[in-house]
Amino acid sequence: MARARRNKSYRLTELHDRRSRVLPFNAEVTEAEVDNPLALDSDEKIMAMRSIRNDPLGRLHSHRQIDEAQYRGGRAYQNDWERAERGPQAMDPTRKYVDGTRSREPLTERQRQAVLRLNRVERELGTDGAALVHDVLVLGLTMDQIGQRRAVRTQRWNDYFARRFRECLDRLALVYGFATDVSARHR
Incomplete structure (x- = not known):
């Protein structure tokens, strides 16, 4: 009778790179260090890709200017x-409808x-x-x-x-x- 093969451990032994490899042709991205939303420690950071296409401040910072x-x-x-x-705001369907006019919410x-x-x-x-x-x-x-x-x-x-x-x-x-x-x- 053949000997049963031992299954490999399902432990994560190496880290996975979750960064996107395929970007749109007009993408302008840079790496940024952000807080890890899935971390148990509040100090843990991860590297993420940040879009700088419509962000002049992010572009200047990423180019070290x-x-x-x-x-x-x-x-x-x-x-x-x-x-x-306090610009245009959407109508709130949960509020009572009275006459269609909205009163300004207090500051x-x-x-x-x-x-x-x-x-x-x-x-x-x-x-x-x-x-x-x-x-x-x-x-x-x-x-x-x-x-x-x-x-x-x-x-x-x-x-x-x-x-x-x-x-x-x-x-x-x-x-x-x-x-x-x-x-x-x-x-």
């Missing part, structure tokens, strides 16, 4: 803008705090800086598109807008507490 504090300051600005925005404390931070950011950046940051971080415009909107289309203006945007990101990092003022330390 801005540092981590500038990146986090820009993300904090985007987060505050999304929280404070939450988080929205109020976001508006206060955005007002402080606008004071810190000035009118031109706030408009530039809004164009890039909220509208997702490139430096070429910003130049076209302002009727200046030379490379020198594009370089100026890029340099000014990085200065605004430095200021955002200071306002949101991701960086410290170097000039105050030297005084």
Whole structure:
């Protein structure tokens, strides 16, 4: 009689690479380290692919043109803008239908705090800086598109807008507490 074969263990002995191998032809992705949603420890990180096609801040960070504090300051600005925005909203079918008009929902404390931070950011950046940051971080415009909107289309203006945007990101990092003022330390 033949001897029974021993089955292999079903333990996972090696890690599996779950990254996509096939991407669309117009995909622009980069690797990013994110929190592992399936981890038992809260500190565990995994590498994930992040799309940077419509994300100018993510593109600058992945190409090492801005540092981590500038990146986090820009993300904090985007987060505050999304929280404070009270644009068009979908109808809530769970609410009572009365006459078709909707009353405005009251402002939450988080929205109020976001508006206060955005007002402080606008004071810190000035009118031109706030408009530039809004164009890039909220509208997702490139430096070429910003130049076209302002009727200046030379490379020198594009370089100026890029340099000014990085200065605004430095200021955002200071306002949101991701960086410290170097000039105050030297005084």
